[in-house]
Amino acid sequence: MxxxxxxxxxxxxxxxxxxxxxxxxxxxxxxxxxxxxxxxxxxxxxxxxxxxxxxxxxxxxxxxxxxxxxxxxxxxxxxxxxxxxxxxxxxxxxxxxxxxxxxxxxxxxxxxxxxxxxxxxxxxxxxxxxxxxxxxxxxxxxxxxxxxxxxxxxxxxxxxxxxxxxxxxxxxxxxxxxxxxxxxxxVDTPSAERAPIDFAGGLLLVPGVVAVAYGFSEETVGMDVRAVIVAAGLALMAVFLRRSWHHHAPLLNVRLLRDRTFGRNAAILVLYAGPYFGSMLLMPAYIQVMRGDSAMISALMMVPSTIGMGLTIQFAARVLERFGPRIVVGTGLSLAIISTALTILVLTPDTPYAVLAILGVLQGAGTGAIMLPTIVSAGRHLNGPDLASGSAILPLSSTIASAVGTAVVSGVFTGLIAAATAGQGLAALSGPAADSVLTGQIVDAYRLTLVGVLAVMVIALVVRLRTSPAPTPEPTTVRSAA
Missing domain, CATH: 1.20.1250.20 (MFS general substrate transporter like domains)
Incomplete structure (x- = not known):
């Protein structure tokens, strides 16, 4: 139907x-x-x-x-x-x-x-x-x-x-x-209101998000400079949020975040996207640097996750319609948590790729049950101008979360490796001092980094489960109710 x-x-x-x-x-x-x-x-x-x-x-x-x-x-x-x-x-x-x-x-x-x-x-x-x-x-x-x-x-x-x-x-x-x-x-009809463009909001938000994304992702400048750039970006974004909350026609209708359905799902999306996309850089480093295998093998090890997503997405829509986002997304987060926990337990310098592939399928299946159902749940009851704002807020927040997650995961992983190798980093694996003990210490750094990723995923699951089930609201707009 x-x-x-x-x-x-x-x-x-x-x-x-x-x-x-x-x-x-x-x-x-x-x-x-x-x-x-x-x-x-x-x-x-x-x-x-x-x-x-x-x-x-x-x-x-x-x-x-x-x-x-x-x-x-x-x-x-x-x-x-x-x-x-x-x-x-x-x-x-x-x-x-x-x-x-x-x-x-x-x-x-x-x-x-x-x-x-x-x-x-x-x-x-x-x-x-x-x-x-x-x-x-x-x-x-x-x-x-x-x-x-x-x-x-x-x-x-x-x-x-x-x-x-x-x-x-x-x-x-x-x-x-x-x-x-x-x-x-x-052909769609533009809004009849034709409100003036919020140039002041754009001058606050656009440089703000660019500064935050640049500060977290750019590794060619010093940490002190990056910290200043991120702080300036966050300050601009904070001013934008405060201004837009009371503006009659803001660049983005951030008041959507006070809506329980939209706000909770946006939070879950951010909490999962950050650690998930951040942790994607760890497997290539493990395969190419620690195990010395080719970039092609590293790329092929991404395939199982894609397969898991594809399998889940095939029936995610029907399951979401029948059981609701609380069960579907909660199950997806549980699968992602289980696959991450198992990776922490089984990861060694020579873990069989078949085992990692199975865990990749499990991780992908969980991701397929999290990302798309969360986006649908966030925007299902939005229409008109609020739909346009929601459609921009969700990918923007996910993109920023991914940049932050990648920077944090990379920073933690690099710091743990530096501590294990007396500051030599991954280069220690190619030198004469490289041995099984050192390799094991670097793998331990990988596992400890995944512990942090796992903790954030658990927080996302708690947020999802604490949201009580509710009937799907009738199509409306937050703007008109404000």
Missing amino acids: NRLTGQELRIASVIALGGLMAVLDTTIVAVALPRFMTTFSASLTTIQWIATAYALGMVAAMPLAATFAQRWGARRVYLAALLVFAVTSAAAGAAGDLGWLIAARAVQGLAGGLINPLGMTIGFGAVAPERRSRMTTITGLPLLIGPILGPMLGGLLLENLSWRALFFITVPPALLGVAGVLRWVP
């Missing part, structure tokens, strides 16, 4: 295609940084801006998605974002020098940052609230598998073609998405 119609499936497919391109480009260049250093004769500090410019462009654009959608219509802005993404992808692939490439990536990031929030707005607006879980099963999948597929695809393209293929590869799908939008996505 709640299945998507043929038209709704076509809309979902177009949105998923655009979303996959935007998310893939966040990680597809990770494996190519050494190649870029050789090609452009530049240091890693400079080359990292190929990835950083795209990431900062994304977080800068996300807060603007809701205002753009209300003022010009979600379909029109989404179409423009896809076109800009296609053009800048081609420009990056054709770059003749490093400055050109970094500039193209920055503009590409601005377009990519609009694609997923606007896609969520279009997808949720295209179906009745009770079928939004079915829509998200398709449209939200790129958010989960994109970060995993990016390095794998990047490695294959780099090995068989050239670094330019990393950018040209997204041009045809983006243009296909443009054609799909023109053919299948209905």
Whole structure:
């Protein structure tokens, strides 16, 4: 009864295609940084801006998605974002020098940052609230598998073609998405209010989120400088939140966070996204540095998690409709906690990859039951302008949580390794002093880092279980009730 119609499936497919391109480009260049250093004769500090410019462009654009959608219509802005993404992808692939490439990536990031929030707005607006879980099963999948597929695809393209293929590869799908939008996505009507754009809010929020994301993710500057940048960003965001809470037409309707359903689910999303995406950097380090295996094996070990997600997502929508988010997300968090705890228990310098693959499937299954159902639960009862704001708040908060989680996990792991190796770090494994005892100490650092990840996941489970079950509210808007 709640299945998507043929038209709704076509809309979902177009949105998923655009979303996959935007998310893939966040990680597809990770494996190519050494190649870029050789090609452009530049240091890693400079080359990292190929990835950083795209990431900062994304977080800068996300807060603007809701205002753009209300003022010009979600379909029109989404179409423009896809076109800009296609053009800048081609420009990056054709770059003749490093400055050109970094500039193209920055503009590409601005377009990519609009694609997923606007896609969520279009997808949720295209179906009745009770079928939004079915829509998200398709449209939200790129958010989960994109970060995993990016390095794998990047490695294959780099090995068989050239670094330019990393950018040209997204041009045809983006243009296909443009054609799909023109053919299948209905024209929407911009908000009748036409409230003035909250430029003051933008001048507070956009630099704030960029500063926080940069401070937590950029490792080429000193810790003292990063701390100042993060503090300044948090201060700007705090002023934005205080101002927007009382503003009649804010850039983002942050009053949604006081709604129990939206606020609780947003908190769960942040609490899980931070440690989950942060811990993704640990397995490649374990495989390539501690065990000395290839990057391809490291990429292949990401596949089991993707399989687990795919298996869960196939029936997540139906289970969510029948049992509700408390049971579904609670079960997903339990699976993620169990897989993390088992990894801590079984991890050694030579744990069989088959065992780690099984745990990866379990982790992926848990993630599939957490992320998409949480997004659906947060936005199921939103409509109109509040849907646009909610569609921007969720990916923005998840992106910031991922940046923070990655920085914290990396910092804890690095600190524990430094303590175990008398300051030598992972380089100690390649020297003459490397032995089984030292390797074991570094694996212990990995396990201790996962203990912190596990603790945050347990907090997320407590937040989910403390939310008493409630009937799905009738479609309404927080704004009108305020």
